[in-house]
Amino acid sequence: MEDAARLLQLVVNGTAAGCIYGLIALGFVLIYKATEMVNFAQGEIMMLGAFVAFSMVATFGLNYWVGALIAIGITAVFGYMLDVVVLRRVIGQPQFAVVMLTLGLAFIFRAAAGFIWGYDPVGFVTPFTNQTVRMGGLVLGADNLSIIVGTVVLCAVLYVFFSHTRLGIAMQASSQNQLAAYYMGIPVRTIFSLIWAISAGVAAGAGILLSPVSMIDVNMGILGIKAFAAAVLGGFGSIPGALVGGVLVGVMEQFAGYYLPPGSQDVASNVVLLVTLILWPQGIFAQSQRKRV
Amino acid sequence: MRTIFKTRYEQDLTLARHGGDVFWYGLLLVVMIVIPFVAGEFYVKELSGLLLFSIAGVGLMLLIGYTGLVSLGHAAFMGIGAYANAALMARGVPFLISLPAAVVITAAAGAAIGIPTLRMSGLYLAIATLAFGGIVENIFSKWDSVTGGFDGLAVKTPEIFGWKIAGTDGVYYLSLIALVLVLWVSANILRSPLGRALVAIRDSEISAQSMGINLSRYKTIAFAISAGITGLAGALWGHYQHHLAPDGFNILFSIQLVTIVFVGGLGSLHGAIFGAIFVASLPQAIAIMRDYLPSKLANLPGLEPSLFGLILVLCILFQPSGIYGWWLRLKTYFINFPLQRKASSRRQKSYAKSERLR
Numbered sequence: 001m002e003d004a005a006r007l008l009q010l011v012v013n014g015t016a017a018g019c020i021y022g023l024i025a026l027g028f029v030l031i032y033k034a035t036e037m038v039n040f041a042q043g044e045i046m047m048l049g050a051f052v053a054f055s056m057v058a059t060f061g062l063n064y065w066v067g068a069l070i071a072i073g074i075t076a077v078f079g080y081m082l083d084v085v086v087l088r089r090v091i092g093q094p095q096f097a098v099v100m101l102t103l104g105l106a107f108i109f110r111a112a113a114g115f116i117w118g119y120d121p122v123g124f125v126t127p128f129t130n131q132t133v134r135m136g137g138l139v140l141g142a143d144n145l146s147i148i149v150g151t152v153v154l155c156a157v158l159y160v161f162f163s164h165t166r167l168g169i170a171m172q173a174s175s176q177n178q179l180a181a182y183y184m185g186i187p188v189r190t191i192f193s194l195i196w197a198i199s200a201g202v203a204a205g206a207g208i209l210l211s212p213v214s215m216i217d218v219n220m221g222i223l224g225i226k227a228f229a230a231a232v233l234g235g236f237g238s239i240p241g242a243l244v245g246g247v248l249v250g251v252m253e254q255f256a257g258y259y260l261p262p263g264s265q266d267v268a269s270n271v272v273l274l275v276t277l278i279l280w281p282q283g284i285f286a287q288s289q290r291k292r293v
Numbered sequence: 294m295r296t297i298f299k300t301r302y303e304q305d306l307t308l309a310r311h312g313g314d315v316f317w318y319g320l321l322l323v324v325m326i327v328i329p330f331v332a333g334e335f336y337v338k339e340l341s342g343l344l345l346f347s348i349a350g351v352g353l354m355l356l357i358g359y360t361g362l363v364s365l366g367h368a369a370f371m372g373i374g375a376y377a378n379a380a381l382m383a384r385g386v387p388f389l390i391s392l393p394a395a396v397v398i399t400a401a402a403g404a405a406i407g408i409p410t411l412r413m414s415g416l417y418l419a420i421a422t423l424a425f426g427g428i429v430e431n432i433f434s435k436w437d438s439v440t441g442g443f444d445g446l447a448v449k450t451p452e453i454f455g456w457k458i459a460g461t462d463g464v465y466y467l468s469l470i471a472l473v474l475v476l477w478v479s480a481n482i483l484r485s486p487l488g489r490a491l492v493a494i495r496d497s498e499i500s501a502q503s504m505g506i507n508l509s510r511y512k513t514i515a516f517a518i519s520a521g522i523t524g525l526a527g528a529l530w531g532h533y534q535h536h537l538a539p540d541g542f543n544i545l546f547s548i549q550l551v552t553i554v555f556v557g558g559l560g561s562l563h564g565a566i567f568g569a570i571f572v573a574s575l576p577q578a579i580a581i582m583r584d585y586l587p588s589k590l591a592n593l594p595g596l597e598p599s600l601f602g603l604i605l606v607l608c609i610l611f612q613p614s615g616i617y618g619w620w621l622r623l624k625t626y627f628i629n630f631p632l633q634r635k636a637s638s639r640r641q642k643s644y645a646k647s648e649r650l651r
Contacts, residue, residue, distance in 0.1 A: 104605035111599030270424040
């Protein structure tokens with residue numbers, strides 16, 4: 001019984017961490033599907049979102065829910081502007097130029113956050129902090145459950161948006177075939193900027209969901225690298241794949257930390273990433289495609 | 294404009310294109326040899342760092358600039374070279390054997406990571422090397438018996454036939470010899486069939502393959518050579534630092550190395566050197582700038598990485614051909630002096646090359 005409870009605890013913790021990875025990976029995948037760019041600054045955007053929420057809730061004293069929504073909105077606008085001002089210019093340059101560009105942006109964001117909010121970790125009180133939920137004799141942290149529930153809600157909203165609204169369908173169309181979408185009268189460039197906005201908003205949501213569990217600090221963008229493992233596991237082109245990949249990585253990390261020698265938790269995601277890429281160079285859920293000459 | 298009129302076959306074989314090349318590069322070499330006699334110890338130490346960055350930059354340039362494979366984990370190779378050399382020397386292996394051994398070990402590590410990553414395309418390769426760098430960094434801090442763990446590892450003074458190479462001057466000359474050797478080898482590789490094959494792979498894998506180039510073989514060779522050169526830089530880096538710490542070879546260091554290649558100018562050995570000059574002198578420039586900045590900005594701990602990031606971003610947005618491209622433009626301007634045309638330096642409009650099947 002002890003073991004079963006311990007196992008369940010690991011699974012819940014891992015799933016909660018994995019949901020965060022999955023949400024960041026979701027941002028990667030949305031942007032990659034639309035523009036074939038990979039945003040290495042996604043983790044940093046999550047960090048910015050979390051800091052904005054901290055300002056809203058702790059500094060301005062807003063209600064948690066209102067503050068969270070405003071923070072997501074501000075970060076989404078930020079993502080939109082990022083595409084309009086910077087990333088639109090590098091379309092047509094080699095892919096690794098974009099990789100380096102977003103890496104450069106990541107360092108700028110980090111320094112900017114350090115300049116504005118300082119380098120000490122901060123946190124704010126959420127409705128889920130230090131609460132527990134009893135479920136049939138099991139005691140689970142409300143913070144972890146809130147992450148899982150929040151992720152499910154966020155994904156449901158995104159699913160409805162992408163499959164049932166005009167704008168969402170236009171986004172799907174532009175991701176599948178830019179030229180055809182353009183001919184159909186879809187303003188492809190604006191749509192791409194909006195996709196950046198959504199992906200930044202999702203990242204901010206992930207940062208806010210994470211805040212009851214861990215402190216907000218400048219280096220939390222490192223999670224972005226773990227999210228790569230999630231995205232790669234999911235095939236980098238599949239939205240459900242990213243979430244499943246995230247949960248898998250999160251759970252594996254927890255088990256590695258419990259059963260394997262110390263230090264393995266830190267490298268678990270990297271090892272998973274490398275092994276996946278070696279075994280399935282295009283990811284597990286990828287459709288098989290050949291490059292056109 | 295200088296027109297080279299070739300009258301002998303030997304002119305096709307020499308590395309220097311004309312007498313001017315011989316003169317200027319010779320002068321540069323003489324100046325580099327004389328510097329320790331005239332400059333202070335501080336400058337010699339900084340220059341040694343620059344030379345080591347140049348060696349690593351040349352190694353990475355062969356991979357990114359000439360083969361088109363992006364590696365975000367090259368600090369790991371530098372670390373492997375440094376630790377291999379230091380650990381061998383700590384076990385009593387003489388420097389003249391441990392240095393080549395470190396290069397071979399790093400090249401083998403490069404081939405080992407190169408083979409499984411062959412099937413990956415640009416983006417996946419970048420992510421995979423990033424993960425590799427993270428894993429290796431962790432191994433450095435955990436493998437106590439070889440790397441000394443978190444305490445780090447002291448590096449012995451190199452000794453050649455009983456002659457100790459001590460002090461900053463010794464490291465400086467070692468680095469200079471290594472850099473000249475690496476540049477000579479690289480320049481020769483690049484005009485050999487191997488180098489042509491690498492450039493063909495960079496420009497189009499599919500057309501290279503259809504011309505009969507064995508992709509996996511040449512990509513592995515490129516990885517091994519690049520890792521080997523970077524390992525050489527790492528081994529000397531150990532002597533330069535005297536002490537190795539596991540967190541010295543982190544992602545930030547990898548990104549500094551890639552910055553060398555990007556800011557210097559992709560696809561030229563000159564670019565690697567220019568980029569190294571930039572990366573090695575930036576911390577000094579920042580130190581000088583700190584005196585003139587408002588105190589809150591000047592004491593910002595993240596100032597250096599953010600400036601790296603900013604310059605990388607600006608360089609990719611506005612000067613994708615790097616410092617070397619800028620230098621070439623300047624040179625053409627003066628060579629053609631009153632007859633320069635604006636159109637000759639205009640950037641061509643480029644369009645996204647999709648990797649998807651449409």
